[in-house]
Amino acid sequence: MDSSNRVNFVHRDEIWKAHVQLEKNSAKVWPNKWGFLTEAYGEYHTESLKLKEEMKVGPSPPVPPTTQALIGWRSGHSHLQFEKYGLVHHGRRSFLKELGWPQGARP
Structure with a gap:
């Protein structure tokens, strides 16, 4: 056998044991270090359930008979528009x- 192809099984076993021990230690330390994330996730989950209950999607209007009328047919109805809270106005600044x-001045 060539020396580059030789495998030291004892060395590999020691490396594996070190990895397993590191995982065990990390599992013990995790709740003290990162346990707050489980509480935050619980709060997020309850809030998302509340929001899902509040958001109701109404039925769609009937599909138009022509493909030309299909463009923008949902946005023509006020209760189906994306801007539920009014139009967004971005003023132009000078x-x-x-x-x-x-106004006529040149910098």
């Missing part, structure tokens, strides 16, 4: 206006 310069 750099000149923020500096208090006249």
